Amino acid sequence: MNKRTFFKAITALLLVVVMATGLVGCNSDNSGNTSDPGNSGNAPKNTGTINVVWYPNESSNTHADVRDEVARLIKQATGREVKNVTTTDYTIAIEAIASGSADIAMAMGAVGYIEAKNRNNNVNVMFANADKEGKIDGAKYFAWICVPTEKADEYKTGGNFTIDNIKGKKMSFVSNSSTSGFKVPTSSIISHFASDNLKEDDLLPDGKFFNTVLFGQSHQGSAVNLLAGNADVAAFCDIELQPYITLKSGNENEVGAVYTVKPGAEAPFNAHVGRDFTVIASTPVFNGPNVANSKNLSAEEIEAITALFTSAEVTNNTKIFFDGDDPNAKGLYKIGSSKGYVRVPDSWYDPYR
Numbered sequence: 001m002n003k004r005t006f007f008k009a010i011t012a013l014l015l016v017v018v019m020a021t022g023l024v025g026c027n028s029d030n031s032g033n034t035s036d037p038g039n040s041g042n043a044p045k046n047t048g049t050i051n052v053v054w055y056p057n058e059s060s061n062t063h064a065d066v067r068d069e070v071a072r073l074i075k076q077a078t079g080r081e082v083k084n085v086t087t088t089d090y091t092i093a094i095e096a097i098a099s100g101s102a103d104i105a106m107a108m109g110a111v112g113y114i115e116a117k118n119r120n121n122n123v124n125v126m127f128a129n130a131d132k133e134g135k136i137d138g139a140k141y142f143a144w145i146c147v148p149t150e151k152a153d154e155y156k157t158g159g160n161f162t163i164d165n166i167k168g169k170k171m172s173f174v175s176n177s178s179t180s181g182f183k184v185p186t187s188s189i190i191s192h193f194a195s196d197n198l199k200e201d202d203l204l205p206d207g208k209f210f211n212t213v214l215f216g217q218s219h220q221g222s223a224v225n226l227l228a229g230n231a232d233v234a235a236f237c238d239i240e241l242q243p244y245i246t247l248k249s250g251n252e253n254e255v256g257a258v259y260t261v262k263p264g265a266e267a268p269f270n271a272h273v274g275r276d277f278t279v280i281a282s283t284p285v286f287n288g289p290n291v292a293n294s295k296n297l298s299a300e301e302i303e304a305i306t307a308l309f310t311s312a313e314v315t316n317n318t319k320i321f322f323d324g325d326d327p328n329a330k331g332l333y334k335i336g337s338s339k340g341y342v343r344v345p346d347s348w349y350d351p352y353r
Helices: 003-030 061-078 090-099 110-119 149-155 179-192 219-227 299-309 346-352
Strands: 050-054 082-085 104-106 123-129 140-148 170-173 212-215 233-237 245-249 258-261 276-286 289-293 341-343
Touching: 050 061, 050 090, 061 082, 061 299, 090 104, 090 110, 104 110, 110 123, 110 179, 110 289, 110 346, 123 299, 123 346, 140 149, 140 179, 140 219, 149 276, 170 179, 170 219, 179 219, 179 233, 179 276, 212 219, 219 233, 219 276, 233 276, 276 346, 289 299
Parallel strands: 050 082, 050 104, 170 212, 170 233
Antiparallel strands: 104 289, 123 289, 123 341, 140 233, 140 276, 245 258, 258 276
16 A cells, blocks of 8 residues: 555544544533433533422412522532423323433422332432421321311211211312322221222222212312312312411311411412311321432432532521411421421332332
């Protein structure tokens, strides 16, 4: 081979290498999240927008400031832009975090988290809201079964409230992926009516237990089904109703407690101000996890987010942990119920598996 041919061959080979390198670089730039789960070695740093998905419960205008504050904090921890993704159905949020189209899911329930993790083991819990002492020990909220107060006496046996008489009624649940708005109350019903040998399917719209079954698609939606008269009985939780209601009589979260929709309550409760409902069953539930997809976020980013959210800075953030005695205050959790966030292991949710 003469010198001219030799140099042409070398030049062509170098050109191929340069083109291949350029293609690899373009693919990395277009992917947004380009690092491996640990962002180790020479892997490029994540630079894409972090997508945060929310259940329907926190997708309303009432929680707009909360979502914006959470996005600001995640950006503070990671340096990356953050986009909030609202939903109208539990399934959409669960699919988003499981598929990786969302990087973080906030305020999930235990059952939704387990469903997502079963589909994608890269989905992991970071933290949950703590108990009123800032610890994990009592980090629980309550799954309620409620009825209109004016009809509450129909649900008494021997002078005590009971779910004996809910059979054959019009029932509202939240979503069949909701922990406190479906899984826990249906388990309680199946246990209470043991002699009926019920299965979960018997409590669904085509089941044999209720006259009618509705799904509100959020805790707020299920409560409104009750207040509007669309349902005789409804399941929903205390936390999601906190911004809209106030205790009228009885003890917080106890059977027999009467709550009323407070003045100034935002939609969809603004049409039901002054309406009362009574709790006829109340079951404690482990506080819901806030989770990340470790395929999309590096270990360092997940730790930075977790460290910030479990810090005093966030514990004292009144946009997230609000004063329940202030009628104009909004947030995710009442200070009297939760004091900040706390790290929780995946195993904490084993009882729901």
